[in-house]
Amino acid sequence: MTRVIGAISGTSVDGIDVALVEIAGTELDLEVNLLAARTHPYPHALQEEILAVCGGKPLTMAALAELDDAIAGEFARAALSLLPQQPPVDLIGSHGQTVYHRPPVGSRDNGSRRLGYSLQLGRGEAIAQLTGITTVSNFRAADIAAGGEGAPLVPKVDRALLGDRQKTRCIQNLGGIGNVAYLPPRSDPHETPEPILGWDTGPANSLLDLAVRRLSRGQQSYDRGGAWAATGTPCEPLVEQWLQEPFFQQPPPKSTGRELFGPDYLDRCWQEAQSYALSDEDFLATLVEFTVASIVVNYRAFLPVQPDEVLLCGGGSRNLYLKQRLQARLAATSNQPVSVLTTDEVGLNADFKEAIAFAVLAYWRVRGIPGNLPECTGAETPMLLGDIHRTPRRSRASIECQ
């Protein structure tokens, strides 16, 4: 067994999820056992600074370096916070904090393809130095170098941990941004397997969180359980209008981020809602409905077969109103029953699945196993993902005293 810590702060910037796991096996025989997990909150000022930078705040190079190291320091603290009660670990897989993501543009066929660009702060070399633990970081760069979107990277881990022999499953992550992994039944090893698909579906909580902050005048950062939105009524004509967003019609591979579904986007939604004179709760219910409808539109347009089960993960899986609306909207557009569950219900922690996934990706990296699926990211070939930062073992006292 190899003991690995996976760490990620996603597009919601709500804190650093860390998970300590024991891993054995390689790919379809992969075994992962979760030993401990927690969300390490960012100091308030650092969180506000990250949100501002994601929103386009300019930075000097010196300020960028400070921010990078401040984030690395928090990732190191988050990882070490799991250790007092636990045996030593062999490896950290740190996704870092995405602050900018630009998908590739142009066509491969006429040579106009421009590589994507994805920047995660919290440099791995600093985490390795602060923790004394070998750290893999910068997971998206190799996929991007091979012409890929650099995201989503988790579908290969989903296949290993959540593939079923009989059922077609969609694993729907509801973070700031939503993404799906489509897992056909795991075939007989002698048959050619049907490809796994995966792509970003659009907004999940990014617009909702911004709206909640605005409507509560900064008193709330999210709508717990979806309780506030549940008291409203969605405005269907607005949902239909918002679904005209070209990203939803764009065929996969595709990825997105807060650069598209961020504060400016919410401002546009807000302006367009003015002519309907919606209450605050109606506006939130309409954003939930938009999120749900964008997922269903993506499934209907791009899945070869509709799933038997949708397994939700990420913070949005705790939004009961959103879950109910997704179940209802899938049922309304399908001629077969679709169960909407969370990954907890099939034995994989829904809150820490991404952190667990980056532990697995680091484990694969040091074993020389590619982490991306070209059919999901659009990369030309499977790639070893991440840079390895080895470190001589040293005392952890320096960070504990900082």
Ligand SMILES: Nc1ncnc2c1ncn2[C@@H]1O[C@H](COP(=O)(O)OP(=O)(O)OP(=O)(O)O)[C@@H](O)[C@H]1O
């Ligand atoms: N109990 C809850 N009820 C409703 N929503 C919740 C709850 N808990 C978390 N969330 C939502 O989930 C969000 C965080 O989800 P998560 O941590 O999966 O996102 P992320 O990892 O930052 O994003 P991404 O997957 O896009 O990188 C919060 O910002 C909030 O909107």
Ligand SMILES: CC(=O)N[C@H]1[C@@H]2OC[C@@H](O2)[C@@H](O)[C@@H]1O[C@H](C)C(=O)O
């Ligand atoms: C650039 C970036 O950080 N993308 C994230 C984001 O959050 C959800 C969605 O957009 C996803 O595709 C991706 O993360 C997950 C962990 C992935 O790569 O699978």
